Amino acid sequence: MEPKTVFLIGALMMLANGGVLGLMHRDLPHTLRPSAVSWRIATLLHACGCLMFMVQDELPKGFILPLANGLVMFGFTGYWRALRQFYGVPDSWWLLLPAGAATFGVFWFTAMEANTVPRILIVSTAWVVMMLGCVRNLLGQKRRDRAVSRLVMTGIFIAVIAFVLARVLYFATLDIGPAYSVTDTSNWINFATPIVVAVVPVIGTTAFLLMISERIRRQWERAASTDYLTGLANRRTLADAGARRHAAARAKGDGFGLAVIDIDHFKSINDRHGHDIGDVALKHVAAQLQVACREAELPARQGGEEFVVLFEDVDRASAHAAGERLRLAVAAQPFVAGDLTLPLTVSIGVAVLEEGDADFDCLLRRADAALYAAKRNGRNRVESAAGRHASLPDGGASAAHQISQSL
Ligand SMILES: Nc1nc2c(ncn2[C@@H]2O[C@H](COP(=O)(O)OP(=O)(O)OP(=O)(O)O)[C@@H](O)[C@H]2O)c(=O)[nH]1
Numbered sequence: 001m002e003p004k005t006v007f008l009i010g011a012l013m014m015l016a017n018g019g020v021l022g023l024m025h026r027d028l029p030h031t032l033r034p035s036a037v038s039w040r041i042a043t044l045l046h047a048c049g050c051l052m053f054m055v056q057d058e059l060p061k062g063f064i065l066p067l068a069n070g071l072v073m074f075g076f077t078g079y080w081r082a083l084r085q086f087y088g089v090p091d092s093w094w095l096l097l098p099a100g101a102a103t104f105g106v107f108w109f110t111a112m113e114a115n116t117v118p119r120i121l122i123v124s125t126a127w128v129v130m131m132l133g134c135v136r137n138l139l140g141q142k143r144r145d146r147a148v149s150r151l152v153m154t155g156i157f158i159a160v161i162a163f164v165l166a167r168v169l170y171f172a173t174l175d176i177g178p179a180y181s182v183t184d185t186s187n188w189i190n191f192a193t194p195i196v197v198a199v200v201p202v203i204g205t206t207a208f209l210l211m212i213s214e215r216i217r218r219q220w221e222r223a224a225s226t227d228y229l230t231g232l233a234n235r236r237t238l239a240d241a242g243a244r245r246h247a248a249a250r251a252k253g254d255g256f257g258l259a260v261i262d263i264d265h266f267k268s269i270n271d272r273h274g275h276d277i278g279d280v281a282l283k284h285v286a287a288q289l290q291v292a293c294r295e296a297e298l299p300a301r302q303g304g305e306e307f308v309v310l311f312e313d314v315d316r317a318s319a320h321a322a323g324e325r326l327r328l329a330v331a332a333q334p335f336v337a338g339d340l341t342l343p344l345t346v347s348i349g350v351a352v353l354e355e356g357d358a359d360f361d362c363l364l365r366r367a368d369a370a371l372y373a374a375k376r377n378g379r380n381r382v383e384s385a386a387g388r389h390a391s392l393p394d395g396g397a398s399a400a401h402q403i404s405q406s407l
Pocket of ligand 1: 229262263264265266267268270274275276277278279282303304305375379
């Protein structure tokens with residue numbers, strides 16, 4: 001296929017891709033819109049650049065080449081900016097530098113001092129700098145974004161960098177004059193260049209759309225599985241994880257346990273300081289629990305001012321000790337909001353898997369009963385469902401006895 005035809009088809013596909021992004025705009029979350037707008041502008045600039053390359057033989061080189069290269073390179077700047085916005089990296093004016101400097105270089109070496117080799121070198125350097133910027137940005141998100149589309153996008157940029165470098169090396173071995181044109185069909189690389197310039201952005205836009213849909217999917221999943229106020233796992237996630245861990249523990253004979261945690265006298269915080277302060281206090285307790293939890297432990301908000309933490313590989317004694325760890329973590333950090341400082345405590349009921357616990361709810365119910373015993377026995381304490389390891393401060397032993405009687 002003629003390079004001019006490739007440029008034309010590429011430009012039309014890019015415009016169609018940009019159009020799809022435009023149609024999707026209204027349905028995108030607000031956080032993704034700036035990035036999508038930048039990508040769309042980039043697509044438009046890139047498509048216009050391809051159309052300029054297509055007609056380059058019809059117009060003076062000193063005008064059309066800086067224009068065509070400039071449009072494509074500022075288009076690349078747009079892709080770079082879009083990826084940074086996608087990951088929340090702040091904007092910076094220096095992103096314009098590679099495209100600006102290279103456009104001036106192309107102008108200089110076509111209009112002022114016609115010389116193809118430095119022109120190709122300058123443009124290639126600018127491309128590589130911008131694409132390395134994109135790759136760095138993408139690779140830097142390894143922990144935050146595990147989507148395959150991010151890897152696909154990275155692969156596209158690396159492949160284009162490799163092509164640009166190979167092209168520079170190839171031209172270094174040729175004796176090309178100032179009349180050289182990317183639409184000249186006598187040279188095989190002129191079939192590859194338009195494909196890369198015109199078709200790869202289309203693949204890139206597809207990868208970008210996948211990145212967007214993947215991000216939206218993950219946001220929905222997170223929203224459906226976390227508690228909106230505290231950011232902990234919500235009741236649904238707790239029920240799923242609990243049922244899974246319960247089944248696994250029964251199958252393997254491993255220890256499994258949990259703590260049900262309730263803030264003491266929470267109603268009086270709401271009544272005295274208002275519901276909003278109550279909400280902040282809930283977040284505070286959730287944060288203390290999260291920090292105090294070990295890696296295998298899952299903290300969740302069960303509802304209201306009640307939390308649940310799932311323990312793995314525990315027996316009665318270690319589950320009780322884990323409950324104590326959580327209780328002490330909350331008690332150690334008073335809740336501060338402006339001038340207000342409130343010491344907060346929690347009561348905790350702990351249960352570990354026993355023969356009779358046919359399902360996760362059985363375990364939860366036993367821990368709940370232990371929690372009520374902890375409330376009855378003075379609050380700010382841990383009680384174990386079986387009662388044998390019941391809590392320690394002020395009369396814990398007799399409390400433990402009472403619980404074992406009551407459960
Ligand atoms: N601010 C706020 N309050 C909530 C939320 N969910 C439940 N509550 C309040 O939590 C309080 C629960 O109080 P209770 O369970 O009756 O008892 P308590 O005052 O905590 O006392 P004990 O549990 O017996 O120590 C009620 O006032 C609820 O309105 C919430 O999401 N935000």
